[in-house]
Amino acid sequence: MFARNVWYVAAWSSEVTAKKPFGRRILNEPVAFYRKTDGTAAALFDRCCHRGYPLSHGRIIGSNLQCGYHGIEFNCEGTCVKIPGQETIPSRAKVRSFPVEEKDGLIWIWMGDAKRAQQTPVPGYQWHTDERWGWKGTTFLIKSNHLYLNDNLLDASHLGYVHLKTVGGNPGIHDKTAMKVERTDRSVTVSRLLPDTPPAPTYTKMANITCNIDRWQDIHFQPGLICVDVGATKVGTGQTAEGRANAMFEFRVANGVTPETEHTTHYFWSAAQSLNPSDAAVTQTMYDEIEKTFREDWEVIEAQYERLLEAPDWRTVDVNNDVASVQARRIYDSLVREECEVGTASPS
């Protein structure tokens, strides 16, 4: 089951053009994306109502989408506006349209009740449009249910085991770290401080840090989006806002987590650095470090999910470090349950 009344990342802005429609499966529904003549994005259910051919294989005609099989045309609301060979258009000839918004270099989609979309602000990756940051992103298609990617992103305790050679470092340090977890109705925030600790390999590589530092990791979850802010500052200053403002090194990672199907997940992520925002080489090095890290997670999550798939009724054993990921699952589950009651939740 998916929560539908959520803004999910659907695509990078550059993926959706006015030249050729673009198809992607979201919450197990096929969606065709394109841009209208005014440059705004539109999204239609990706199946022509006539014979089922994917509209994403068709052509953009002005602000309409034309099916590539028999030439039937739909406007951005999914209303059929032309059927070759006849004048009358039957009232059943239409496809579903989805609210989409463009923000911070991304196309966001709302797969649920369209009325509620208007009342819900689109989240963002704010530092994509902040000149103090240089960023680069990409998309992974992960063969796992999306909830296991959320678990992974909300859990910093795996850093010392999975990411020994990149952002993690010595596992012993992570074991002893204090963790603060705050929960609201629709969000979980995890804050960790690693005081007086040696730098992880990525810190040395990026900012040439070799002395001990105070390290912080702040992770903010809301359904569909997890933002991570990580940094290093002088020993003894990691707990204060001033210390963080004078960081020796800081990076941010935005993670759009969008179910493709029950068993596969679109993972839109970007890494941002503030050492030298306009230097593409520094941004690339930052990106490369994170990509290496996330590829380690990718392997772990898929191996884990393969095991879980074959034993759907198996019960896990929770440990103390699971507190944040357990809270995040409760939030997502409560959205699904609530939508089931009002009838908008979709089967996976």
Next chain:
Amino acid sequence: MFARNVWYVAAWSSEVTAKKPFGRRILNEPVAFYRKTDGTAAALFDRCCHRGYPLSHGRIIGSNLQCGYHGIEFNCEGTCVKIPGQETIPSRAKVRSFPVEEKDGLIWIWMGDAKRAQQTPVPGYQWHTDERWGWKGTTFLIKSNHLYLNDNLLDASHLGYVHLKTVGGNPGIHDKTAMKVERTDRSVTVSRLLPDTPPAPTYTKMANITCNIDRWQDIHFQPGLICVDVGATKVGTGQTAEGRANAMFEFRVANGVTPETEHTTHYFWSAAQSLNPSDAAVTQTMYDEIEKTFREDWEVIEAQYERLLEAPDWRTVDVNNDVASVQARRIYDSLVREECEVGTASPS
């Protein structure tokens, strides 16, 4: 569900030899084909009655087929005639045989009630044996239920959208074309005339036509076989037999449509030209044009079928141009229904 009391194309004549048996799945049943010492073709159910090994992996011994695992032999009627290591042959030791006929360079098979096979004439691709025509054919294995290939072949309205650069041309012309549909018990014929129209690219390439022409398209459907006759003649003469007899250019396409499984289809087709029947290069060019065209259809049909597979209960919206394909589906459905009543229809 498949209609079984139909002559389906099973193979090109050259595929079935006296050297090595040949296996192919037809209506979801595995069939082993071979030639006897007199050169005629035979077809047995492709599973040894002993331990299930495919007979198509065995050897041809005279007019019999020998299983390649334990050496058990069957004659062309499927009767077991030898079991190594014993004299007695149990009465259960037999496999099913299927009526086959060779005609026009093809092997045709009857998967239904053998008594009815004798009463039903084998259709043909007559121009394969007519010296006024030069032809070349091939087989595609299409990942779609066969009915969607029938739909595609019976519907000329997609030419202007899918085949813009080959046999189709300007979509505006196709939209306005008059279409005549005739139906009998077991056939549908569609006749279209495009008067005073520019030639499609294939016409120019093949016959160097650059002026406006009258174009005709005749499509004849019967279960398992769709024959297409297409041509161009002087403006004003396309409606008369005389005009057609003096065609500037004409080509014919035979299409054997044989279910492999519910979800895959053997597509045996050939293209024939009468410009210069003995010139293999002209035939090759004709074939290449049609192959390009049919590869476009192949992609379209598979993309369509993928969508439909995931929503089996979804209802399509019909349009005026669907009249012929809807009639053809009714004919096939009525055969299936009729066979269900007498108990010979096979589950897909």
Next chain:
Amino acid sequence: MFARNVWYVAAWSSEVTAKKPFGRRILNEPVAFYRKTDGTAAALFDRCCHRGYPLSHGRIIGSNLQCGYHGIEFNCEGTCVKIPGQETIPSRAKVRSFPVEEKDGLIWIWMGDAKRAQQTPVPGYQWHTDERWGWKGTTFLIKSNHLYLNDNLLDASHLGYVHLKTVGGNPGIHDKTAMKVERTDRSVTVSRLLPDTPPAPTYTKMANITCNIDRWQDIHFQPGLICVDVGATKVGTGQTAEGRANAMFEFRVANGVTPETEHTTHYFWSAAQSLNPSDAAVTQTMYDEIEKTFREDWEVIEAQYERLLEAPDWRTVDVNNDVASVQARRIYDSLVREECEVGTASPS
């Protein structure tokens, strides 16, 4: 259904090390193998009890196995001995362990009732540790239920059809061979003697035999292991122990047959020669002959199984030569039935 109270071959000794755990699916359960500091092998259920990550992807820490995701550790009995970030270990934190024994260069596993493992001797490939024999082995993963591999190994009547060019030779000879079958509670022995017969190609290649010989084939089945002893001696002496002791050529093949899943089988086999046990080149030639032979069987079994999979209710027709394989199936079936009654059998 699998019989669990059986010693199955799990791995070659060299596959299980103290450096890195090793994962393999046995009777459809994932198992992680590793060696402890004392060099003995251990086997745990390959799924961490915390979040399901495969333990075989983790690290060996002393005599324990550490999960590679969150650092949780288990000892060789599957008891959790460390959870990072907390002192208390919940009693549910454990994974299953399996009895394993090392013998004759192989790791053997017991997937059933551990108490019965102690009472059951581990079989062996004795000539792996006998200096009169030189051997070489490998593993095939066969896409078939394991029972069809047993059938194949117990049936010498296919030699003349499947292995014409290697160990088989003239099919006519095999047809007339007398076969003796002895059965006990848990074993079947087939003895065949081919008196005064030309040598099969392998005999000529290995031992340069060109004259007629007496050939024997002894096949011994017990669940999980089939041992084959084959040889050639002077005409008239093949029936006596003395004749066999003076063999012109003899080879042995051990076959560990271990279900991976219901539809796939680990096949651990080795070929041994006594012509010149210390000459690796002679052993390699012997191995190459058998490998060629077994690859022929591999193809046959998979083609057969593909057919059978699509018709699970289909009834085979038995022939006289099936006597040994039918007995072996009865033994395996009776083990499964018996375990069902006491509740230890596992669904496939």
